[in-house]
Amino acid sequence: MEDLQALAKRLMALDDKLTDCMRCGMCQAVCPMFGASGMEADVARGKLALIGNMAHELFRDPESLGDKLGRCLLCGSCQAACPPGVKIMEIFREAREVVHSYLGLHPAKKLIFRQLLARPKLFNAAMSIGAPLQKLVFRSSQDSQGTVCSPMLNFMLGDRHIRPLASQSLHAKVGALDERASVGQLKVAFYPGCLGDKMYTNMGLACIKALHYHKVAIYMPSSLACCGIPAVSSGDGQGMVNQLKVNLNLLADKSFDYLVTPCGSCTSTIKELWPEYAERIDAPSKRAAEEISKKTMDINAFLIDVLHVEPKANKEGVKVTYHDSCHLKKSLGVTEQPRKLIQANGKYTLVEMKEADRCCGCGGSFNLFHYDYSRNIGQRKRDNVVASGASVVSAGCPACMMQLEDVLSHNNDNIQVKHPIEIYAESL
Amino acid sequence: MVSQGLISDFERMLGKENVFSSEADLQSYSYDSAVLEPVIPSLVVRPTTTEKLGECVKKLYDNGIPMTVRGAGTNLSGGTIPDRSETVVILTNGLNHILEINSNDLYAVVEPGVITAQFAQAVAEKKLFYPPDPGSQAVSTIGGNIAENAGGLRGLKYGVTKDYVMGVEFFDATGEIVKTGSRTVKCVTGYNLAGMLIQSEGTLGVISKAILKLIPPPKASRAMMAVFDDMQNAAEAVAGIIAAHVLPCTLEFLDNNTIVRVDDFTHSGLPREAGAILLIEVDGHPAQVEDDALAVERVLKENKASAVHIPKDAAEKFKLWEARRMALPVLARCRPTTVLEDATVPRSQIPAMMKAVNEIAAKYKVEVGTFGHAGDGNLHPTFLCDKRNKEEFHRVEMAIDEMFDVAIKLQGTLSGEHGIGTAKSKWMEKETSRGTILFSQRLRRALDPKGLLNPTKLVGI
Structure with missing residues (x-):
């Protein structure tokens, strides 16, 4: 009982932020989870009410609060549309951490976040051993997206159609990069993200190709750790801090003009969360994280806003439709740049789909624990993609790309998934 | 509290996925948009067909359990807050089909859980116009709009929800189906019960279907x-x-x-x-x-x-x-x-x-x-x-x-469009008369002898 009081007390720190919710319910219009389940406890208003009730000791079931908090993609759609501007994402992140520190983190998660993802060399080694072995358990889904599936691992992976691990990761292919910038030349730290390094290596190569084409020098160490968003989403602040320490060691003292990533989720995590969590390390780390945060940019925005790549008009090209990744649009406000970058390849014609900025349903670890809902949400996105008549769908975040491939593959759609940078790099 | 037996009955009737009884779920249906104290219901049910909606009402009536019908829960006067801890909340968001949009005869038929803005959009795609646009239209439901007679920005020229309701089907307190109004512009068959249901705030019946008037859009x-x-x-x-x-x-x-x-x-x-x-x-x-x-x-x-x-x-x-x-x-x-x-x-x-x-x-x-x-x-x-x-x-x-x-x-009114609910019921008599309250209560008791439909709302029962 005393424990529960302590839990309530920690949640009471959120009371001022929670009180801002006026219970108008407008979050229902944009919440992908509510769209799929229609349950009030799944929408921000319901979750905020439950957190508040637990803080005020009117609700005494932390386990089911943890479950409810987990039924959320952290896509930020509710916050972007919230009339009174409640800081919903901050509340959810903090509440997840408080509740999971009470319940204890799942041992598997603890192992992954605190050990594996914070030890890039170990993670890299595990993945490079895994890559050749996957042929034994996976088989091709026989689709246009090139995914694989595994009836053998159905108990673990469900009926997922996923992109296989690259036979060689990006850093193994190109090695660690630390190019010298001559006078007047820009230098960027390139952060490919875990998926960009290990699954979507072609996308990573496209980034390097485009940066080199524009004569930008690249710094890419081979042992970058995860950005930390999976740990934060699971309420593991310590896991995030462990990973952040590794990354700051590699980035803090380096000289570069921008840090560029092809992943909307990594970009928003580095920009918005690194300074916040670096505060838990020490003051110099916080300063370093703030400096890096200021220099961090999405690669689409970098190419359009800094390098001034120009779109070309073509009404007759291959039809491509663009999906607004939540972290790109709702956290970073990047909407026009990826569209312009796609149109910089004159062979393509951009067509808009309906609800382009509605969440695709991936949500990182949400997909692991709620695959049925994830697929349900993804199906709505897939229907909009198909209705657009495009033969390619583009997204600026590998997690969205993975989700799009899964739903398109399951529907046997002949539609390819590409990052805007891949489309642009084709023209170089 | 509802018995375990009744919960099992509802689970058999509606499927487990449409019966919510966990404390976390119950607490999330204890409030709406009004600044009022929450009341936690004893059970929440979500029928997915109009027939099942009727069965839910009948079962609750037979068991003497009060019921509050809830669409999006955006009410600003407490109309969707449960009356008592025994209350069962009936959700309408499982009934969200637009059944017909008729471009020749300018009407539409919808289920109560259809979302206002989505309906207006579907109508616009057929080059027609459904004008009522309450502030919550992105999430509000047609059933809720009718039960509250929702207004919006276009009231002066185009009127409010009541001006677009041609007919309604609803379940009375006992679960009997009542049909009133029609797909025709003129219809004087029987009492204008649709008019009575409009702005009744869930106290006279449970709306299961509505026929709505559409107009050509301005050029x-x-x-x-x-x-x-x-x-x-x-x-x-x-x-x-x-x-x-x-x-x-x-x-x-x-x-x-x-x-x-x-x-x-x-x-x-x-x-x-x-x-x-x-x-x-x-x-x-x-x-x-x-x-x-x-x-x-x-x-x-x-x-x-x-x-x-x-x-x-x-x-x-x-x-x-x-x-x-x-x-x-x-x-x-x-x-x-x-x-x-x-x-x-x-x-x-x-x-x-x-x-x-x-x-x-x-x-x-x-x-x-x-x-x-x-x-x-x-x-x-x-x-x-x-x-x-x-x-x-x-x-x-x-x-x-x-x-x-x-x-x-100033010869005005307590509420232009948000409703009375429990938030404003204490002022009702001041604007109207003692007789109005008594008449309304007698009407309610005649139609709902056990006093189970949103009992404390409006004038009470």
């Missing part, structure tokens, strides 16, 4: 924004526009406090000294729009508008309208608690009402920003406070009491 429109130094001049301009026999589809106003608060937030260069801003839009046939716009402009100038802005295109209009769109969000950000009221007066009484609202706010030392639908006298005085501060919240409650007194004295 053209013209928007403008007028700035006034003095609220009185703005109000006279509103009266002048109507007197010139122009009915704008939108005629909205913002008071000085709202203008300043919005400008603080958006830095969009709004006239911070202005007593009021009017946002006006006329629509219809292009030639008519041309004439109406000129007439409106003339009236605005005659009534000392210090500036009149006419946007050149949709993008400019979108910008001018930002002040109105941002009014509630900005006011809501000022303080933790936002009490959004909807006292309504005959439009000629808007200056008197505005003066009174500001005097009352000063008297009780509470902050209020007012915006609203000037064309139909429907004001939204928005009280900004922190309900956790009991002393302050008490002052807000006293200010609201006094505001309603003034509204009634």
